[in-house]
Amino acid sequence: MILLYTEASPFARKCRLCIAELGAGQDIALRDVGAVSPLAANAAASAQAPLGKIPVLVRPGQAALYDSPVICEYLDAVWQGSLFPADGEARWRALALQALADGAMETAVALRYEAVFRGNGSGDDPWVVRQTARLTSAVDAMARAVADFAPAPTIGELSVASALGYLDLRFEEIAWRRGQAALAAWFDSFAARPSMQSTAPTL
Amino acid sequence: MILLYTEASPFARKCRLCIAELGAGQDIALRDVGAVSPLAANAAASAQAPLGKIPVLVRPGQAALYDSPVICEYLDAVWQGSLFPADGEARWRALALQALADGAMETAVALRYEAVFRGNGSGDDPWVVRQTARLTSAVDAMARAVADFAPAPTIGELSVASALGYLDLRFEEIAWRRGQAALAAWFDSFAARPSMQSTAPTL
Structure with missing residues (x-):
């Protein structure tokens, strides 16, 4: 899996915090797509997510996931973490x-x-x-x-x-x-x- | 419970759709707080939610819930609906x-x-x-x-x-x-x- 991110994005940092807390870092590549602006499309982000926002989680053979709450809950489920209380x-x-x-x-x-x-x-x-x-x-x-x-x-x-x-x-x-x-x-x-x-x- | 909403908000309509689909309408009052503007605080919304956005779900004796994905998942859980697939x-x-x-x-x-x-x-x-x-x-x-x-x-x-x-x-x-x-x-x-x-x- 690949997480598309930019260095400064707090939403991306939240996902990266989840990855680190779950110990999932070895299985998820990080790809910095560079600046995301409200005035022009970021090609890498737009290729994976219709709204062109980051972060996006690219999954082999499955639909890309966004935005950050969905990505984080997915990671927590796959890595059987406890970041999302069950009920x-x-x-x-x-x-x-x-x-x-x-x-x-x-x-x-x-x-x-x-x-x-x-x-x-x-x-x-x-x-x-x-x-x-x-x-x-x-x-x-x-x-x-x-x-x-x-x-x-x-x-x-x-x-x-x-x-x-x-x-x-x-x-x-x-x-x-x-x-x-x-x-x-x-x-x-x-x-x-x-x-x-x-x-x-x-x- | 009370849902704070405005008539035109699509986020509020999503919550109202959940209420209607779950058959929860008799137990949840709807309160139209009027216009929410990016230039001035809406007193009713700000009293219940720090960001002053609607919709907000006001629960007796418990913390108010926001924003719309949290409200909808909560309603689905309480009314035992199937709007949120379990896994x-x-x-x-x-x-x-x-x-x-x-x-x-x-x-x-x-x-x-x-x-x-x-x-x-x-x-x-x-x-x-x-x-x-x-x-x-x-x-x-x-x-x-x-x-x-x-x-x-x-x-x-x-x-x-x-x-x-x-x-x-x-x-x-x-x-x-x-x-x-x-x-x-x-x-x-x-x-x-x-x-x-x-x-x-x-x-």
Whole structure:
């Protein structure tokens, strides 16, 4: 199998974290497809996935899988992991936490695109103001949830780690650690895991 | 339980389709929170979900659930439906089809926001051109998949129906039926289901 990714994508990092936590690295090749822009198709991504987004999991003889929640659940099933609780409130907690972190990533990536491709990073623009507020609100919700984080990480905790790692990479000005000591302490401890170390963006 | 929704949202319609197909309508109240804009917070949505997006499923005494894939899987589990195949390729097919349709909805909603809130609906703008191409590519992929659509609908088919219904509502100019006779025939037949009739947008 081949995971199509780009170095900076937090959604791709989430999949790479799953691969590392599952010990599946020897069986899955990583292929960096380079930049994915909202203004032009990435040929490698578009060849495997109609929406042209990454990550995509290319499977020999079977349909490619996307997007990241589907890829992660598939990997967890094939490698018989415990990243996705089978049922009950534990499952909904993990999936809702993933949705929260994925929503934060989507908002952050949209803000990044707006700044890079349209030159609009202004704190006065109503769209930038509202999207920044959503991002801050999502971090607040992660901070409220941290007391219930699972000791053995689920897809929820891996997603939060990917989202916060992306904020560190691209949004230093948001300073998400300010006033969030418990979340920052959790992240800094989590960041020492081998899966986090081996997937840290080198940009 | 209460589902927060807006009439036009294709993501909310997907959840309402699940409720109708599961026969859960008597136990779930629907609450229309009005417009959700990328420029200002919707108070009702933001009170229940940090990202302020709809749909949100409000559960008495338990955490609210979002976004739509989590809500739909939860409803299917509680009502013991068969919208989410338990495992194997059937599950990955259904989830990837949902991801395809959700991606089409996200792209369409973003194009709609751009046109309504920024007055940018121009076919010359590189962002509009690229996002329209992604939408067309997603419809092409749905058309290729239609031969494998499940006779008893899964979350994949419900998602495709929601996405195509949204294109009919907001993107007449895209004319998705053109050259897609098989997909159009499937949709027109599917649209006769009571779940589709009872959730058709009345705008």
